[in-house]
Amino acid sequence: MNILLVAGARPNFIKIAPIIDAIKTKQAQGINIDYKLIHTGQHYDKNLSDTFFTELDIPLPDTNLNVKSGTQAEQTAAIMVGFEKELQQHQCDLVMVVGDVTSTMACAIVAKKAGIKVAHVEAGIRSGDLNMPEEINRIVTDSLTDYFFTTSTHANNNLLKLGVDKRNIFFVGNVMIDTLIKNEHRLKQPNIWNNLNLKPKSYLVMTLHRPSNVDEKNNLKTLISQITTLAKKHTIVFPVHPRTQKVLKDLDLNFNNLHYINPLGYLEFNYIVKHALAVITDSGGITEETTVMNVPCITLRSSTERPETCDIGTNVLVGNKTEKIAKAFGFLFSKAWKQGQIPELWDGKAAERIINHLIAIYQLQ
Numbered sequence: 001m002n003i004l005l006v007a008g009a010r011p012n013f014i015k016i017a018p019i020i021d022a023i024k025t026k027q028a029q030g031i032n033i034d035y036k037l038i039h040t041g042q043h044y045d046k047n048l049s050d051t052f053f054t055e056l057d058i059p060l061p062d063t064n065l066n067v068k069s070g071t072q073a074e075q076t077a078a079i080m081v082g083f084e085k086e087l088q089q090h091q092c093d094l095v096m097v098v099g100d101v102t103s104t105m106a107c108a109i110v111a112k113k114a115g116i117k118v119a120h121v122e123a124g125i126r127s128g129d130l131n132m133p134e135e136i137n138r139i140v141t142d143s144l145t146d147y148f149f150t151t152s153t154h155a156n157n158n159l160l161k162l163g164v165d166k167r168n169i170f171f172v173g174n175v176m177i178d179t180l181i182k183n184e185h186r187l188k189q190p191n192i193w194n195n196l197n198l199k200p201k202s203y204l205v206m207t208l209h210r211p212s213n214v215d216e217k218n219n220l221k222t223l224i225s226q227i228t229t230l231a232k233k234h235t236i237v238f239p240v241h242p243r244t245q246k247v248l249k250d251l252d253l254n255f256n257n258l259h260y261i262n263p264l265g266y267l268e269f270n271y272i273v274k275h276a277l278a279v280i281t282d283s284g285g286i287t288e289e290t291t292v293m294n295v296p297c298i299t300l301r302s303s304t305e306r307p308e309t310c311d312i313g314t315n316v317l318v319g320n321k322t323e324k325i326a327k328a329f330g331f332l333f334s335k336a337w338k339q340g341q342i343p344e345l346w347d348g349k350a351a352e353r354i355i356n357h358l359i360a361i362y363q364l365q
Contacts, residue, residue: 001362003035003119004092004111007061008042008079008103011176011285013052014266015098015121018178018351020058026355032364033355038086040079040103041066055266056179072102072133079106087114093362094119097141098175100305105137112144121175121354123148124155125305131212134284138305147361149354152308152343172353173345176285177292181348183267184293190268192261196235200275204234209241210282213300213320220244221251223300223320227280228255230329236280237272239263278332287315292346296337298328314340 003023007016016037026033039061053060065082067075079102087095087110095111097104098121108118120141127135142148148164150156151174159169192198206227214220228236236258240248248260264272270289273279278296279286284306290297291313302319309315314337318324331337345353358364 001033001094001358001364002092003033003358004087004090004095005035005037006040006083006095006097006103006107007037008040008067009099009101010052011099012101012103013056013058014179014285015175017052017056017058018175018182019096019098019121019354021182022351022355025352026359031359033359036062036090036092038062038083038107039064040082040107041068042075042079042101042103052266056183067103075102076106079103080110083107083110084114087111087116092116094147094358096121098122100125100134100137100141102133102137105140108141108144117146118144119147119149119354119358120145121149122151122155124150124159124169125152126155126158127301127303127305129303132210135305147357149350149357151346151350152306154307170353170357171345172357173347173350174288174343175350175354176288177346178348178351179266180270180289180292183270184274186267187271187274188265188267189271190264192237192259193272196237196259198235198237198272198275201277202234203272203276204231204236204278204280205272205276206236206238206280207241207283207286208238208281208300209243210301211243213282214241214244214247217247217251219320220247221253224253224258225255226322226325228258230326231257232333233257234277235259237261237276239269278337287313288346290314291340292342294340296332298325298332300325308343312341312343314338 007013023035041064067078094117096119097108111118123142148169149172208214238260240260274293279290280298282300287297287309291309297315299317316328318328
C-alpha cells in the first residue's frame with residue numbers, strides 16, 4: 001500500500017510527523033506499507049515550515065509544490081494544478097490529508113476527481129462559523145472523504161449528523177498531541193528567555209492571526225491595547241505571524257510589557273507555552289496543547305471547532321468582547337482558573353491507531 005501524505009502549513013507538519021513514525025514502525029515489522037510526503041509550500045516562512053522537518057525528524061518532502069502566497073483562490077488553484085501533476089506521475093492507493101488548511105481541501109478535491117480514496121485526519125471538527133476559511137475547507141474535505149479519523153466524540157457526532165456511514169468513522173485521538181507527548185522532554189529554551197528575563201508562570205504568551213482579529217487595524221489596536229493594560233506588569237511575549245506583521249507595521253503600538261518576536265520553532269514555542277502563566281490566542285491548535293500542558297488559555301474567538309478544550313480543558317472563549325476579556329483576566333489573576341483534564345484518547349497513540357485501521361481496511365500483511 002502506498003500513501004501520499006499532504007502537508008502545507010505549520011500544523012500539518014506537527015500532525016504528519018507521528019503518522020510517518022507509525023508507518024516506519026509497521027515497515028520494520030514487515031507490513032507492506034509505504035508513503036510519499038508532498039509539501040505544497042503553502043507556508044514558506046522558515047520558522048513556519050522548514051524548521052519542523054529538522055526539529056520533528058521528518059524526512060524531507062519527496063516533492064515541494066512551492067505554491068507560496070496568494071489569495072485563497074490563487075493558492076487553491078496553484079495547489080490543485082501542482083498536485084494533479086504529482087498524482088499523474090506517482091500512483092498511490094490513498095491520499096491522506098490532515099487538518100483544515102487550503103492544502104487539505106485542494107488536494108482532497110484533486111484526489112477524488114482522480115478516483116483515489118481520501119483519508120482525512122482530524123475529520124469532523126466544526127466551528128459553525130462560515131466566515132472562517134478553515135470551516136469551508138473542513139466542510140468540503142469531509143464531503144469528499146472516504147475514511148474519517150477523528151479527535152473527539154464531538155467530531156464523530158458532527159459526521160453522523162451529516163449522514164456519514166459510522167463504519168468509516170474512526171475515533172483515534174489527536175495526532176498533534178502525539179507529537180507534543182513525544183517531544184515534551186526535548187522542549188528547548190529560546191534565547192528570548194534570558195533576553196527578557198522570563199521566569200516560569202510570570203509572563204503571558206500571545207498569538208494572533210485570524211482575519212477577524214488582525215485584518216482591521218483599529219480592531220487589532222484595540223485588542224492589543226486592552227490586553228497589555230489588563231496584563232498589568234506581566235511581560236507579554238508575542239511571536240508575530242507574517243499576516244499580523246503586515247498590519248502591525250502601520251500601527252504605532254509600543255508598550256513596556258509587550259515584546260514582539262519572530263515566529264519560533266516548535267520546540268522553542270512550546271517551551272514558552274508550557275512555562276507561561278497563560279496564553280492568549282486565536283489559534284485552534286494551541287488550545288489543544290495548552291489543555292494537555294494544563295496552561296490557562298484565553299481564546300479571542302466566539303466559537304471553536306475544538307469544544308472539548310472548553311468542556312474539560314483549560315480553554316475559555318472570549319471573542320473580542322471587552323468585558324469577557326477583562327473577566328477572564330480577573331479569573332486568571334485571582335487564581336480562580338478552572339482545573340483542566342485531558343480529553344479521551346489524547347494519549348500519544350493516535351497515529352498508531354490510524355495506521356492500524358488502514359492495515360485492517362486494506363488487509364495488509
